[in-house]
Amino acid sequence: MILRRRHLALLGVGAVAAPAQRGSSSASPAAPERSAFDPQTVTAIARDRATRPHRAQRADLPRSIADLDYDAYRGIRFRPDQALWTDSGLGFRIQPHHLGFLFKDRVDLFEVADGAATPMRYQASQFTFDGPAPPADVGDIGFAGFRITHPLNRPDHFDELCSFLGASYFRALGRGHVYGISARGLAIRTAHPQGEEFPAFTAFWIERPTDAAARSMTVHALLESRSLTGAYRFVIAPGDPTVMDVEAELFPRTAVEGVGIAPGTSMFLFNPGHRGDISDFRPAVHDSDGLLMRTGGDRQIWRALANPRRLQVSGFQDNAPRGFGLMQRSRAFTDFQDLEAHYQRRPGLWVEPLEDWGAGEVQLVEIPTRSEIHDNIVAAWVPRDGLKAGEPRKIRYRLHWVSEPQLPGELLRFAATRSGSAGRDGVIRFVLDTTKLATRLDGLPQARVDASAGRIANPVVQENPETGGLRLSFELEAGSARLAELSATLAGPDAHTSETWTHRWTG
Numbered sequence: 001m002i003l004r005r006r007h008l009a010l011l012g013v014g015a016v017a018a019p020a021q022r023g024s025s026s027a028s029p030a031a032p033e034r035s036a037f038d039p040q041t042v043t044a045i046a047r048d049r050a051t052r053p054h055r056a057q058r059a060d061l062p063r064s065i066a067d068l069d070y071d072a073y074r075g076i077r078f079r080p081d082q083a084l085w086t087d088s089g090l091g092f093r094i095q096p097h098h099l100g101f102l103f104k105d106r107v108d109l110f111e112v113a114d115g116a117a118t119p120m121r122y123q124a125s126q127f128t129f130d131g132p133a134p135p136a137d138v139g140d141i142g143f144a145g146f147r148i149t150h151p152l153n154r155p156d157h158f159d160e161l162c163s164f165l166g167a168s169y170f171r172a173l174g175r176g177h178v179y180g181i182s183a184r185g186l187a188i189r190t191a192h193p194q195g196e197e198f199p200a201f202t203a204f205w206i207e208r209p210t211d212a213a214a215r216s217m218t219v220h221a222l223l224e225s226r227s228l229t230g231a232y233r234f235v236i237a238p239g240d241p242t243v244m245d246v247e248a249e250l251f252p253r254t255a256v257e258g259v260g261i262a263p264g265t266s267m268f269l270f271n272p273g274h275r276g277d278i279s280d281f282r283p284a285v286h287d288s289d290g291l292l293m294r295t296g297g298d299r300q301i302w303r304a305l306a307n308p309r310r311l312q313v314s315g316f317q318d319n320a321p322r323g324f325g326l327m328q329r330s331r332a333f334t335d336f337q338d339l340e341a342h343y344q345r346r347p348g349l350w351v352e353p354l355e356d357w358g359a360g361e362v363q364l365v366e367i368p369t370r371s372e373i374h375d376n377i378v379a380a381w382v383p384r385d386g387l388k389a390g391e392p393r394k395i396r397y398r399l400h401w402v403s404e405p406q407l408p409g410e411l412l413r414f415a416a417t418r419s420g421s422a423g424r425d426g427v428i429r430f431v432l433d434t435t436k437l438a439t440r441l442d443g444l445p446q447a448r449v450d451a452s453a454g455r456i457a458n459p460v461v462q463e464n465p466e467t468g469g470l471r472l473s474f475e476l477e478a479g480s481a482r483l484a485e486l487s488a489t490l491a492g493p494d495a496h497t498s499e500t501w502t503h504r505w506t507g
Contacts, residue, residue: 037110037117037205042220043231043249047392049222050229050251057202057224059099059106059141064132066104073101075130080158082126083149084111089212092150093158096120096143097165098127103144108203112220117205146204148217150238161238167198168223169265172401173347175240180266180287180346181326182375183399185223185232185248187260190378191313191365199225201232228252228387241347241402245354248395256387260363260380262351262397266326268305269372273417273430273503276307278370282337285372287346288326289417291364291379294407296320300499304417305377308366308506315361315382324362325350326379327404329415341372350405351381354396359384410438412470412490412498419505427457428476432488432501436468445492449474453481461490470496482507 068076076098080086084094096109109120122141124134135141145165149158152175162172168185188197205220216237223230228250235245246262270276271284291303296319305326306312327348330336336343360383367376387393404413412434422429447459449472459474472488484505490498 034116034118037112037115039233041117042205042222042233045222046229046231046249046251049224050253054224054226054253057105057107057200059104061099061104061141062135062138065098065100065135065138065141068100068132070101072131073098075132076100077128077130079126079128084120084206085208090209091212091214092148092161092209092217094120094206095147095149096122096126097145097147097163099141099144103166105144105200105202106142107145107201109143109146110203110205111208112205113208145201146206148236152238152242161242162236162244164201164204164219164221167200172236172242172244172399174242174401174403175238176345177347177401177403178342178345180328180343181349182265183349184260184263184265185221186225186228186230186250187263187378187380188225188227188256189258190260190263190363190380191311191367192258197225197227199223199228199230223248223250227254227256241400243401244399246395246397246399250387250393250395252387252389252391252393255389258382259387260378260382261357261395262399263378263380264326264349264351265375266349266377266379267369267372267375268307268366268377269369270307271330271417273304273419274306276309283334284330284336284343285338285341286328286330286343288328288348288377289330290327290414291324291362292327292348292350292405293318293324293362294322296322298322298408300407300409300411302414302499302501303364304414304501304503306366306504306506307376308368308504310368312364312366312504312506314364314366314504316364317359317361319359320356321353321360321362321381323350323352323405323407324379324381325400325405326377329404329413331403347401348403348405350400350402352398352400353381354398357381357383357395412437412496414499414501415467415469417501417503422475426478428478428505430474430476430486430503432472433464433467434469434471434490434498437470437496439496441496442493445470445490445496445498447472447474447488447490449488450486451476452483452485454478454484476505478505478507 078095110117147163148161150161152159164170171182201221203222207218219234221232230250233247266288269285293301363382365378369376416433418431449456455477457475464471488501
């Protein structure tokens with residue numbers, strides 16, 4: 001199961017301030033009103049929790065809140081005038097998310113300032129309730145998460161910058177973007193037959209910026225699941241793009257196989273390269289249309305996404321990857337023709353390791369879906385050796401919420417993938433368009449197209465005067481094959497050499 005973030009926005013150790021451990025039906029003891037906090041506080045909590053069995057963290061919610069449906073939950077809104085730091089002159093504000101609907105696990109929030117953490121207390125008066133009546137006499141039930149607002153697009157308005165809500169999911173925006181792809185703190189056994197485990201952020205410590213000139217802010221988070229605990233630190237710098245530096249230390253209780261580092265979760269329903277039998281007036285519907293990778297050997301790979309008939313899991317083996325991420329390269333309104341969803345403004349999520357991650361694979365999971373309200377794409381780094389019980393693991397990486405990452409070199413990029421019948425049984429024509437040429441051509445580059453099954457025929461490279469780039473077309477004579485791994489590159493003078501395009505065709 002993959003949590004669908006579209007439901008909403010489109011729409012203790014010693015004397016530190018630690019979230020109390022709770023069973024599923026126990027009430028929450030009050031955290032100290034003010035307690036010491038330093039950069040090692042959350043690490044100490046996570047290390048201590050890992051020595052004890054995991055206990056689910058639940059809020060003791062009244063039925064009127066626990067049983068909210070989608071529309072009723074959307075009717076609960078935080079009052080902007082109640083946001084943390086509203087009258088401070090700071091460039092960031094905090095608005096907690098209310099519990100209810102899908103979000104019934106309590107999350108503790110703390111403000112950190114001057115070396116101390118102060119718990120943020122729930123009050124129904126902080127929210128407006130368009131549907132359900134405000135809950136009465138429920139005490140401090142906590143929150144479901146929080147959002148950060150900031151003058152991202154213009155100086156006189158606080159836009160939503162990022163949101164942490166549901167398990168370890170979070171998402172952010174660069175300048176000019178609308179919400180699309182989500183990130184997670186960690187993934188465990190995605191699409192595995194034994195079932196997926198969903199770690200959750202159970203508490204956040206939000207550092208108050210030092211002054212009005214601060215251009216970033218820091219958030220600490222405690223991650224908990226049955227298999228492990230973790231201490232996370234996010235340094236969030238808004239802009240074009242918005243950048244998050246992430247440091248995490250994981251404490252496995254048991255050996256953990258299939259752990260996904262820096263996972264991104266997105267949606268791909270269809271586009272001209274993979275439409276299937278979907279009937280829709282729009283040319284395409286997706287938050288991301290490809291997986292971009294930069295390998296440890298400095299090879300740039302683009303994997304065009306698909307909405308498969310059956311679950312697909314692909315692993316791209318690598319050592320010390322330089323980056324990967326789910327991208328949205330379709331950037332014109334005419335690519336989608338959707339006046340409401342604005343898919344052309346969805347950000348990509350580029351993951352940049354800040355250390356050697358060793359051997360493993362970029363794992364891509366593609367899940368069949370018939371609806372755009374379901375996230376069905378996951379990409380993460382899966383280390384070859386997993387995590388070992390009792391051996392902490394530190395991880396450092398940078399997240400770029402970006403339209404397209406700036407990478408070294410001047411490789412042509414594949415901006416569009418289209419396919420359809422070539423008019424003969426068992427023959428499929430593929431048409432790939434590149435980005436705009438940086439310099440004029442003295443001659444057309446050579447194409448290399450390969451298939452793991454079937455036969456490639458009639459490869460043709462042309463200039464595309466409508467885009468200023470190149471067009472590569474070829475045919476796949478599938479024969480009896482029902483699956484083929486395809487790859488294509490263009491080789492010419494430096495400015496006319498392309499990244500490697502890959503795609504999995506299924507008949």
